[in-house]
Amino acid sequence: MADTSRPPGNSSFQNSSDGGLSAAYVFRKTTTFLDEHIRAIRSVSTVVALLGIGYVVKSIKPFSKFHYVKQIPAEFISKSLQLNGRVRSVKNGCLKVEHIPIIDIQSISWIGSVIRQDSNGVLPVYIGGVELEDSAQEFITSHVDKKSVRFRLLRVNEDGGIDCIVTSRKGLMSRKNINEMIVREGHGRAIHIQELARNKTFLKLSQKLIKAEMYAEKKGKGMWIKPTRWQRTKEHVHFSTIKVSTRLESSGSRFFQFLWSKIRGLFRKKDNIK
Known part of the structure; x- marks a missing residue:
């Protein structure tokens, strides 16, 4: 028949070498008892203020x-x-x-x-x-x-x-x-x-x-963060340029393509200065 007098689990639950219970086992049993009987303990004082926490405890396990x-x-x-x-x-x-x-x-x-x-x-x-x-x-x-x-x-x-x-x-x-x-x-x-x-x-x-x-x-x-007036203008011109460039490429007009490239270059130059 198996020996049931010793607590089950890992080695920290076993009896110590001198025949007494280990510190880990005693501690675990104690904290478990306190947690399970906290309602009786709480009857002495239902309001606690531990580590800055102050509220009426109804079902709390402090450990x-x-x-x-x-x-x-x-x-x-x-x-x-x-x-x-x-x-x-x-x-x-x-x-x-x-x-x-x-x-x-x-x-x-x-x-x-x-x-x-x-x-x-x-x-x-x-x-x-x-x-x-x-x-x-x-x-x-x-x-x-x-x-x-x-x-x-x-x-x-x-x-x-x-x-x-x-x-x-x-x-x-x-x-x-x-x-x-x-x-x-x-x-x-x-x-x-x-x-x-x-x-x-x-x-x-x-x-x-x-x-x-x-x-x-x-x-x-x-x-x-709201964009500056220059950022809004640059964004508007950027999208407008894309639309116009697409149309000019389809029309085959080299002059207007050249003109738009100069305008876009001016905006790039200002960005570099900034």
Whole structure:
């Protein structure tokens, strides 16, 4: 008969050489117990303020670390809860974020060394409510890459990632809204998401994004940069020249072809001077 007195799993769960339970096994059992009985613990104080997060907790697991989107409880997303994390990389406007639980046990050196093998996996976080321009990639990277962020959950999108409101530290007591900054600098535009039409958090975000887009358009930032009068004239002449040249080639008039080549040369010369 197999020995069932020893915990199953990898070697970190096995009894230590002196007959006692290993530190990893004791730690895992303890954190699991705390997570499963958090409601009883919460009855002492239902309002917490840990690491700057202050809200009434109804079903939170302070030790749980999410490695994949499917591990995040649906209740967290429906209530737009806020999580902490560190951005590991940014690609095509998607932030690869390592989730940091409310109580980060890895910050304790001896515990962290025991469970370091479980730290793999990052969450694909997208900038919610914003249609990004190509220029947004560099902007996002410069502001959040390799930095700690907070991301408020909005929904799981069609790509299997999470649309979020992303904020990063601005000063000692303030934070900057990355979604709003992107639109304000003209690197994206506000979009409506029908699925979140009744989400109060998203509606507040949409109001900020619309104001930011109006500001960017008024100031001519990013995608809203207005061409100068000379650029508009040059573009108009360019297309007109193409049309006229096509007609002249079909008519076979060398004189007019020569005349148009001189006119086009004048515009090229001015561009070189500029």
